[in-house]
Every structure is written in structure tokens, then in C-alpha cells.
Amino acid sequence: MIELEGVSMYFGGIHALEDVNLKLEGAGIQGLIGPNGSGKSTLINVVTGYYKPTKGKVLLNGREISGLSPYDLVRLGITRTFQNPRIFNGLSVFENVMVGQHPLLKSGFWASALKRRFTRAEERAAREEAMKLLHLVGLHDKAHLQGSSLAYGELRTLELARALASNASVLLLDEPAAGMNDTETVMLMSLVKQVAGDRHISVLLVEHNMTAVMNYSRTISVLDEGKKIAEGVPEEIKNDCRVIESYMGRRNK
């Protein structure tokens, strides 16, 4: 369970986040929406360790984790995808997912260099797991293609597979539907929902695509100018005037 307690994030004079309180718990998808510039990406960056909150704390199951590095947080089970799919272009699809398993593997420098039995067994298991994940997301037939040769929608799916490879229990998705058409979005979102349930993952879905958010989230939180202005089930949020105002107001500005 992730909890943000009074988290504020200031960059010089810019208050990207202002006293945000948020809880992320239980298997399933929670949504986070808000107009552009409301601080959604900043929030993800704070939770995943890229920024240290100026004020407030981030807690994982009661333990403070604010300011820990992303690579440490992955070991604690927190991972994310990026707004622009950041897959490893020079590596194959298969290798991308293999990298995802990095925090789970234990071979150190010498074990790897000398290819000890333990390392070889580990690698074999990792390869099987990687193929399983690729089958899950439907990319197994492209396993040995270069990462850079995938279509946009497939990049997103690959990013998801890679994130799942680390056995995370918390997954933050940064606008996963951006740039995808309706069919692709539905496919991706149903996959996320299925995986979240099967693997017991708490997913925070940061999205602009209202349909996706409304259809797949259990609850939704709304940010505006760094502050949380609403929280509730999709029905409530849809009709909440503060939320509507913040979006409408933006458009008129």
C-alpha cells in the first residue's frame, strides 16, 4: 500500500504539487486525472524516486520511502511506465523483458563472468519467464526483433511486459493510452486489468483518455494545479462540478 502524506513538490517558484494526500492500495486500477500541468507526472516521479518531495512523505506499507532512488524502489516492488515509451531500442524485444528481471536475479560480477552453475540456472529460468510474459502480452512472435522496429502500440505493450518482469506489486502507468486508437486502448486496458487482478498489483493509472479512466478505474483522484480537488468512484467524478470546472476552465484560459 502506497501512501502520500502531505506531499508537496516545489521547483524554484513553481509549486508542482501542493499538500497531496493519496492512498494506493489493493489489487486493481485507481485512476488519476487532471488538466495539463496539474502535476500528474510529477506525482509519479515523486513516488518512483526520481524526485524527492520538498515537503511531506511517501510511505510504503507504513515505511517511509521518500527520496529513495528509483532502482531501490524497484526492489521494493514499485515500478512505472513512461509517458513516451522508453524501451531499449538497441536491444531485442526479448532482451528488453530480460532486463526487466534485473532486480530479481542474483548473480554478481564474478558469478556472471565465470558462468557458474547457479548463474546458468538463473538465466534459464529468466528466459522462460521472459517468454511467458511475451506470450501474455502477445509479443512472442516478435521476440527477436529490435526494439526500435515495433509499432507504437506494441511499444506500450512491451513496456508493460518489462514492468511486469520485475514482479512489482505497485505499478504506475503514465498516460499509457496516449497516441493509441480506441481498439488498441481497449486491448491494453483490459490486459492491465487482467494482470492487476491475476498478479495482485495496485495500479495507478494516470490518463487523459477519459473513457479509459472511467471504464477501468475503481476509484479516481483528480489533481488541479498540484492540489487534489476530488476523489471518488467514476460516477461521482463524472458529475463533480469542481472537476468539470477545472477542465473547462483550462480550455477557456
Next chain:
Amino acid sequence: MTYILLGLTIGAIYALIAIGFSLIFETVKLLHFAQGELLMLGGFVALTLIGLFGLNPIIVGLGTMAAVGFFAAFLQRVVYQSVPSHLIAVRIMATLGVAIFLRNAASLTWGAKARTIPEAFFPGGPIAVAGLIIRPGYYWTLIVSIAVMALLLWFLYRTKIGLATRTVAYRADIAEMMGVNPVLLCTLSFGIAGALAGISGLLVSPQTFVHFNMGIALNQKGFTAAVLGGLGSIPGGIIGGFVLGLIETIGGSLIPSGYQDVISFVILVLVLFIRPQGLMGQVQREKL
């Protein structure tokens, strides 16, 4: 006191190299490891022009700037632009290849002996300032380099083309939308950087010999000066150059002479660690 003067004079040279580096880095996003070789070329071209036209500072000076400037523009247009890779290592390697080529071409064309620009090239006689005798080579170096810098600053900040160049440096795509031709301006930047290197080659002669290997050390020092002032910032390059010149000369008097070149390396490392954006540069934040 002599040291201060010496430091400023060599600092002016460093500043000119630094500006060249920054200009190229800003527009083409390339670290031009052959910049020092352009300076070396300038020195030799100047000698050749003196051989042809005698000790005529105007012709030789302008001729050198033009020759090296055009050559640099040629390099960008024909060579550097043709490197298809965006990998830094490959582009750096291309500049290193050019540097090796130029060094060897110079030694083959002009010989391996160190040469000097005749003292008489610089008009006028020694002058006395604050109890020191300053030779024409030194004060002309200062005068000309400052004049060139001033001219450059005027060009960049007060003319339309200069403004366009700075826009390309900032955002090439925006510049294109405004009707500016980035390719042309990148070539122009290289040309300017070349001209600066050329005139430095001529002016550096009171302090060093003109020699096919002279570019290597000056390259590193020019780069250090650029980084010190803030890579990409022209005013920064100017300040960085003078500051480095002073520190090196004054500091160099305190340590064994063989180790003098280590000073610039130490400064480079210090700057890159303590304040990588230099004195006037902007902090680069990694976007997530």
C-alpha cells in the same frame, strides 16, 4: 605584474578558441576536437601569406581568417554533415580523424620544424606601461583579439543573421519555421569559428612556435576555457579564456614547468564536478 599581462594575452587566445568551441557546440551540437588544428592551420597560412605578401598585417590577418574560415565551413558542409550516425562516439571520431589528417598534412606541407612569425610583423615598437616594457606582439594580440570579440558580439546580438544563428543554436526546428536555413547557419557558424581559430593562430606566435603539433594542447585549454565560462555561452567563453590564461600563467610560475599543462586539466575537472554549467551557462535538467 608581467604575469598578469602574459596571462591576459594567452587568455585572449584561449578565449577565441573557447568561443569557437561554444559556437560549434551550440549550433551543430558537436565537440570539435580539431579546433586546435584549425588554429595551427591559421599559423601556417599566415606564414605562407607573409611569404607571399610580405609583412602586411591587414592582408595577412584578413587572408588567414578567410582561408581558415572557408576551410572550416567546408569541413562542416562536406565532412561532418555527412556522418550519418547520431552516436557521439562516431562524430567525435570524425573530428579526431580530421585533426590527425590536418596535423600530418601540415607537417608534410610546411615541414616539421617549428617556425615563428617574425617579430617585425607587428607594427610599432615596444611601449612602456606601468613600468613594464610590452612588445608589439603582445599588445597587438590583445587589441586584435578584443576587437574581434567585440565584432563577434555585435554580430551575434545586433544583426539579423547573428540573431538567426543564435536561434538555430537554441532550437533548430523553430528557426526553420521562421524561414531560416539551419544548414546554412551551421556552416556559417563553423566558418566563423574557423576564422577565429585562424586569427588566433597568427596571434599566438609571440608565446609559442608555429608547429604542427601545437593544436593539441591549445585544444584542451580552449575547451577548458569554454567549459569554465559555460559551454555554449559566447560571453562565457571570453571570460573563461581570460580567467584560465591568468590562472595558468600565475599558477604556472609556482610549479615545475613540465607540469604546467596539468593546471588546465585540474581546472576542467574541478569545473565539471563543482559547477558543470560553468560561470555563465545554464543548468541542464534531465527531462523525464
Next chain:
Amino acid sequence: MKETRNRFVFLAAVILVAVVPLIWDNYYFLSVLSTTGLYIILVTGLNVLLGYTGLVSLGQAGFYAIGAYASGILVAKTGAPFVLGLLLAMLLSGVIGLIIGLSSVRLRGGYLAMVTLGFGTVVQIIMINWDDLTGGAEGIWGIPPVGFGPLKIVTPLAWYYTIFIIAGLIVLLTYSLERSRIGRAWMALREDVAAAQMMGINPVHYRLLAFVVSAVYSGIAGALFTHLNGSVFPDAFGLQTSIMILMMLILGGSGHILGPIMGAAIVNVGFEILRPFGNYQSLVFGFLIVLMAVFMPQGFMGLWRRLAALWGEAI
């Protein structure tokens, strides 16, 4: 398939290396081959740094020099055995590799290139000026032959085998690393640091590791250089050497295990072929570097990969 093919290639290479000098017993030839062997080690080091991890280092000659002088001075002054000289070389270059590697924590691309370039230059300056220890510009000559106990490695042939055995071990080790989680971590850092962090990869840790590994390899090559020649001198460790190493890597194919081998072989042999050019040798060298950057930035292995991919599609 790929695994067995690689094993076959490796076996073929071993046989080739073992047998060729016996057929063609020519001192000059052996000397070129031995130099190639040294460069295979050096370029493999740079491959770890640049090819796998994406860190541009132009100062490999600095670590080469440190290893060479460390072993040379130790043996010359104390008559220590080869193994100790080698270990000292590895230790010293590894430690300094760690220190220089710290600079990679904050520096990107061209800046790192410049700092490592400066490092290489400074090492050479120190070697030239620290007369008492290093023999100054002259260097140290007449280092007693080394070997394993009473068995000294003296003949060029013996050195040829020694160098290639060590080079072979280093290549094997590096290959294992490349295909392991360590190698993948390095490559992830090369591709995208932010994303790599999200895979649990600590950039500082792995970059320092890359630097240390590459420095140690260079140190080993240095020690081998010194005892192959029985002498050590600053000229061999200048900027030109660092540039050659870079060139070999890019020509051979950066990021591929065979890249260094191809690059070292082609450039060394090519350089010898250029010898008749005399004074024009370096000129042509510079020109070829530029040509390579323009027409073959992926190197031979890159070309090979492209062809293999096309073949794969055609079939």
C-alpha cells in the same frame, strides 16, 4: 544455433591462432600479430565502456600506461616475478579506473570524452616528468626477462602465445559478461538511463564497474607490453594510441564481442600495409578514420548484423 555457431567460430579462431605462427615463422609477422593481440585486449576494454555501456572514453592509453609502468618499475627495481607485476598493474589501473569512473557519474557524452582525454594526456605528462620513478622521456630499458619461476618467456613465439592466451581468456570472460545480467544492465544504461533505473539498475554502480573492468584490461595489456619489449617509454601511450583504440572499436563494430578482434586485426594489418607510404602513413590513417565515420559508422560487425538480418528475412 547461435550458441553452437559461436563456439565453432571460437574453436576455429583458437586453432588459427595456435597454428599460423608455426607455419609462417617470421619475426616481423609475429611482432605485428602480438601487437594485434595487445590491442584486442585494449579494444575489448573500450568495448565494455563504450560498446556496452555507452561511455565515451578517450583515455584508454592512460590506463595502458599505468599498467605498463607499474609492472615495468616493479620488475626493474625489485626483480619481482611476472605474476606480481601483472597483479600490480591490474590493481593500480583498476583503482585509478574507479577514480576516473567517478567522473562519469555526472558527465555525459562529450564532456566525459574531454575529461578522459585530459586524463590520458596527464598520465603521459607525469610519466615524462617524474624522472626518478619512470625514467622520464627515455623510459626504462633493459628490464630483465620475466616468466613463471625458472621458466622465462623470452622468444617472440612464447610471447605471442602468452598474449593470445590472456587475450582469449579476457574475450571469453567478456562474452560471458555480455550475455549475463551485468551485460544487460550495461546496455540498458547505454540505451536509456531513466528507464534502466526503473529496472533496478544503479547507474553509478554499473558505470564504475565498466570503468574498472576496462581499466584493468588496459592495465593487463600494459604489463604485457612492457615485458614483451623489455622496456617501457612514454611515446607508446599518447593520444594517438587512444584514438587508435577508438578507431579499432568503431571499425570492428562497437557493442559486439567480435568487434574488437576484427577492428584490431584490420587496423594493425592495414597499418602495416600502409607502411610503404612512409611519411604519408598517418595522413592516410586520418583520412581513413574520417571515411569510416561517414560510410561505415556501424563497423564491420554492424554490417554483418545488417546482412544477417536481411538474410534472415529473405529465408
